[in-house]
Amino acid sequence: MGELVAEKRLRYILSIEKKKDSFESVVMEHLRMNGAYWGLTTLDLLGKLDTVDVDEVVSWIISCHHHDGGFAGNVGHDPHILYTLSAVQVLALFNKLHLIDADKVTNYIVSLQNEDGSFSGDIWGEVDTRFSYIAICCLSILRRLDRINVENAVKYIISCKNMDGGFGCTPGGESHAGQIFCCVGALAITGSLDLVDKDLLGWWLCERQVKSGGLNGRPEKLPDVCYSWWVLSSLIMIDRVHWISKG
Amino acid sequence: MAGKIEDESNDRVPLRLRPEWSDVTPIPQNNGPNPVVPINYSEEFSEVMDYFRAVYFANELSSRALSLTAEAISLNAGNYTVWHFRRSLLESLKVDLHVEREFVERVASGNSKNYQIWHHRRWVAEKLGLEARNSELEFTKKILSIDAKHYHAWSHRQWVLQTLGGWEDELNYCSELLAEDIFNNSAWNQRYFVITRSPFLGGIKAMRESEVLYTIEAIISYPENESSWRYLRGLYKDEATLYVNDTQVSSVCLKILRTKSNYLFVLSTLLDLICLGYQPNEDFRDAIEALRTSDNEEQDSDIARTICSILEQVDPIRVNYWVWRKSRLPQAA
Numbered sequence: 001m002g003e004l005v006a007e008k009r010l011r012y013i014l015s016i017e018k019k020k021d022s023f024e025s026v027v028m029e030h031l032r033m034n035g036a037y038w039g040l041t042t043l044d045l046l047g048k049l050d051t052v053d054v055d056e057v058v059s060w061i062i063s064c065h066h067h068d069g070g071f072a073g074n075v076g077h078d079p080h081i082l083y084t085l086s087a088v089q090v091l092a093l094f095n096k097l098h099l100i101d102a103d104k105v106t107n108y109i110v111s112l113q114n115e116d117g118s119f120s121g122d123i124w125g126e127v128d129t130r131f132s133y134i135a136i137c138c139l140s141i142l143r144r145l146d147r148i149n150v151e152n153a154v155k156y157i158i159s160c161k162n163m164d165g166g167f168g169c170t171p172g173g174e175s176h177a178g179q180i181f182c183c184v185g186a187l188a189i190t191g192s193l194d195l196v197d198k199d200l201l202g203w204w205l206c207e208r209q210v211k212s213g214g215l216n217g218r219p220e221k222l223p224d225v226c227y228s229w230w231v232l233s234s235l236i237m238i239d240r241v242h243w244i245s246k247g
Numbered sequence: 248m249a250g251k252i253e254d255e256s257n258d259r260v261p262l263r264l265r266p267e268w269s270d271v272t273p274i275p276q277n278n279g280p281n282p283v284v285p286i287n288y289s290e291e292f293s294e295v296m297d298y299f300r301a302v303y304f305a306n307e308l309s310s311r312a313l314s315l316t317a318e319a320i321s322l323n324a325g326n327y328t329v330w331h332f333r334r335s336l337l338e339s340l341k342v343d344l345h346v347e348r349e350f351v352e353r354v355a356s357g358n359s360k361n362y363q364i365w366h367h368r369r370w371v372a373e374k375l376g377l378e379a380r381n382s383e384l385e386f387t388k389k390i391l392s393i394d395a396k397h398y399h400a401w402s403h404r405q406w407v408l409q410t411l412g413g414w415e416d417e418l419n420y421c422s423e424l425l426a427e428d429i430f431n432n433s434a435w436n437q438r439y440f441v442i443t444r445s446p447f448l449g450g451i452k453a454m455r456e457s458e459v460l461y462t463i464e465a466i467i468s469y470p471e472n473e474s475s476w477r478y479l480r481g482l483y484k485d486e487a488t489l490y491v492n493d494t495q496v497s498s499v500c501l502k503i504l505r506t507k508s509n510y511l512f513v514l515s516t517l518l519d520l521i522c523l524g525y526q527p528n529e530d531f532r533d534a535i536e537a538l539r540t541s542d543n544e545e546q547d548s549d550i551a552r553t554i555c556s557i558l559e560q561v562d563p564i565r566v567n568y569w570v571w572r573k574s575r576l577p578q579a580a
Contacts, residue, residue, distance in 0.1 A: 030326045076276065076300055077328040124331065126366045163439065163481035169398075172405055172444065174436040176398060206565050207473060213564075219432040219473045221396065243568040 032074040033064060033083035036090055044093060058096050061087050065100065069108030070122070080122045081112055085134045092141050106144045109135050116159075117152030118170075128169045129160050133182035140189045154192045157183050165200030177208060177217035177230035188237045202240030205231050209244060259291065262298045267311055273297030274304060292322050303332050308339040317350065324358040330367050344371050348379075352386065359390055365399045369406060380411035388420075395424055396433045405440060414445040422461075429465055435474040439481055455482050463499050470509040476516055491525045504534040511562055514554050518572065521551045551576050 028035055036057065043049050064072045064087060070079025071087035084105065091097050112120045112135065119131035132153055139145045159171045160183060166175025167183035180201070187193050208215045208231050214223030215231045235241040262268045275297050299319050302312040316333040319326060337347060351368050358364055368386070372379040384407055390400040408414055418441050424434040442454040459482055465475040483490035490496060497520070503513045521527065527535075527550055535550060538557055547553045555573035559566045 030328060078331050080327065163484055164477045169402055172440045173402055174433050203568060206568050209564050220430040243571065245564045
């Protein structure tokens with residue numbers, strides 16, 4: 001990627017942070033923790049993480065930490081599993097995990113696991129396989145995966161496997177590339193990929209590539225660049241990415 | 248991204264000028280100095296959120312706080328903390344949830360791809376219980392009439408069926424949607440959901456015969472429809488032998504092969520069948536032979552290998568996959 005393009009991308013990412021009262025900024029205000037993750041990891045990929053004031057970011061993240069161990073999307077917001085993962089990921093990116101009480105964060109996540117092995121997003125109870133991935137990914141970073149009921153977590157994810165080999169948000173939910181990424185990711189981390197029909201799923205994922213070369217998330221839907229991520233990383237995890245046409 | 252509901256900015260009285268709010272000190276967002284604000288919209292947003300923070304941190308469970316959450320939601324329906332607080336308010340004030348349902352419907356009209364709205368809708372329906380069933384089915388139907396593949400709507404609909412019931416008409420509903428768009432993968436998925444889980448239909452074994460007929464008709468109309476082929480396979484879920492031996496399956500494959508058009512999924516299905524033990528007869532060999540385009544291609548007595556070769560040609564985007572499939576075939580005797 002050319003220097004000029006990388007520079008432009010860096011400036012865009014940093015500008016979103018600065019323009020605190022722009023429309024984009026205000027409607028994303030509650031999910032700034034996610035934005036921080038995507039923005040900072042992008043900067044890292046561009047080799048420009050040193051342009052960021054680490055102390056400022058870290059102290060802001062800590063200010064989003066709640067007593068129950070969860071992290072909020074921004075200051076003054078309630079904790080949620082989504083932002084807890086992003087917070088932990090960003091702290092890990094900066095090697096600052098030692099600044100938080102990992103057991104407390106773990107307890108928060110453990111408290112969100114339901115009897116059937118699924119995970120809720122927060123105390124209000126929304127269930128989705130996205131949260132299964134988030135819980136497992138987060139605890140894996142904190143090296144405390146054994147604190148949840150991994151067997152039940154896996155069992156629940158597998159109950160969301162469909163006859164096309166894909167996964168949905170809940171049992172019976174339509175296979176969707178984003179949900180597949182989450183389920184396959186969770187199964188990968190827990191060492192349970194043997195439960196995935198890799199050939200069948202791999203083919204389903206390959207069929208997401210349309211004539212233009214782009215990737216969609218479900219049959220007969222339009223391609224979108226975000227699906228390139230969900231589909232390709234899923235294929236990589238099940239070791240079938242060589243099936244995709246790179247051209 | 249959350250959209251903003253139409254607001255009458257010109258008629259809006261700022262909170263600081265409303266007498267009912269005069270006793271409240273708004274709490275500004277604590278993240279550094281605020282730059283000069285050139286846009287009227289964000290002044291409104293900042294003010295609403297400053298007052299929201301005041302009631303939120305004071306845990307003020309009042310009706311004015313409830314109204315304020317509605318204002319905040321209209322400015323940013325993605326703000327989950329506002330929704331949380333609204334739920335606490337609804338519980339504490341014992342608000343009529345039928346009214347709340349109408350509120351959600353209005354908000355949803357501009358923001359239907361928003362997780363918070365759907366979760367809130369579900370929370371309200373859960374509280375209302377069985378009596379909410381029809382309105383929830385109607386609501387999702389409305390959303391699906393605009394976007395028949397709306398993921399949240401389908402997810403909510405599945406939850407309604409499993410929690411509150413209403414299965415009786417669901418298969419018909421799927422048929423209606425598929426009549427409008429036979430390529431609607433969500434509708435096929437819902438169909439599978441219904442035949443496998445409806446307490447009224449007897450499960451997949453009981454439904455197989457009629458569903459195979461339905462699906463084959465769909466396949467004949469549009470053989471390029473990925474969903475219908477997957478659905479067909481799904482009808483034989485753990486019973487591969489039945490799938491292999493069902494003459495309806497092999498017949499439809501042969502029929503479409505002979506048309507020499509839209510045969511991609513026929514070929515992949517035939518390949519799967521052969522791998523499961525199906526032995527294609529002379530008719531199949533002839534039909535496949537008729538598809539071979541190039542004389543340079545070496546003739547292969549192994550029909551499965553021939554199928555892979557054809558697929559490599561006609562589905563070049565997935566050439567790597569078809570090459571791999573060929574490599575996995577048992578060596579010809």
